[in-house]
Amino acid sequence: KNEVEQSPQNLTAQEGEFITINCSYSVGISALHWLQQHPGGGIVSLFMLSSGKKKHGRLIATINIQEKHSSLHITASHPRDSAVYICAVRGNRDDKIIFGKGTRLHILP
Amino acid sequence: DSGVTQTPKHLITATGQRVTLRCSPRSGDLSVYWYQQSLDQGLQFLIQYYNGEERAKGNILERFSAQQFPDLHSELNLSSLELGDSALYFCASSATSRQMNYGYTFGSGTRLTVV
Numbered sequence: 712k713n714e715v716e717q718s719p720q721n722l723t724a725q726e727g728e729f730i731t732i733n734c735s736y737s738v739g740i741s742a743l744h745w746l747q748q749h750p751g752g753g754i755v756s757l758f759m760l761s762s763g764k765k766k767h768g769r770l771i772a773t774i775n776i777q778e779k780h781s782s783l784h785i786t787a788s789h790p791r792d793s794a795v796y797i798c799a800v801r802g803n804r805d806d807k808i809i810f811g812k813g814t815r816l817h818i819l820p
Numbered sequence: 821d822s823g824v825t826q827t828p829k830h831l832i833t834a835t836g837q838r839v840t841l842r843c844s845p846r847s848g849d850l851s852v853y854w855y856q857q858s859l860d861q862g863l864q865f866l867i868q869y870y871n872g873e874e875r876a877k878g879n880i881l882e883r884f885s886a887q888q889f890p891d892l893h894s895e896l897n898l899s900s901l902e903l904g905d906s907a908l909y910f911c912a913s914s915a916t917s918r919q920m921n922y923g924y925t926f927g928s929g930t931r932l933t934v935v
Contacts, residue, residue, distance in 0.1 A: 752929045754926040756925075808865050812862040
């Protein structure tokens with residue numbers, strides 16, 4: 712079992728839908744990141760979380776440390792949100808970074 | 821433009837060959853990180869340099885090596901290439917030595933195809 716699991720692996724939705732991507736991890740962490748990778752390959756950091764909730768525009772990220780779970784939500788989704796979303800955690804014992812395998816999101820116009 | 825420059829963008833080479841990937845960090849950043857992203861493994865951390873010194877090592881093969889020069893640019897050398905080394909190689913930089921902390925920026929990657 713991977714230490715960081717994302718679900719779903721693939722998601723196709725209509726423009727305007729509310730999107731949720733989940734990340735579960737099995738190690739103790741000091742921080743969790745959500746990254747966005749566009750079809751061209753470039754990676755952008757969306758959020759770094761250690762507790763609670765963060766919001767940026769239509770994106771919301773939440774984390775529950777006790778349940779070792781984080782969610783990334785996209786409200787009013789748009790075709791330009793189509794990308795791979797990657798969850799990454801930093802271990803609190805060794806600062807080791809572990810990446811999830813990503814969720815491929817496709818928003819249809 | 822993230823400020824982190826990677827060259828070349830694409831590279832096609834034959835098995836057994838050696839290639840060098842280059843990364844120029846964002847101005848003022850002292851740390852450079854290298855990652856490999858393959859279809860089956862996802863992103864994996866390879867190695868970190870901070871101000872010219874190796875700082876942390878991840879899943880880097882012995883056939884791979886890296887260095888950071890006095891001007892802070894870094895090179896990742898891949899030798900005795902195998903088909904399985906085909907992947908996207910990303911560089912990232914930050915001002916501090918802590919991986920994936922605030923101000924962490926990725927380059928656009930080098931796509932390596934080994935044939």
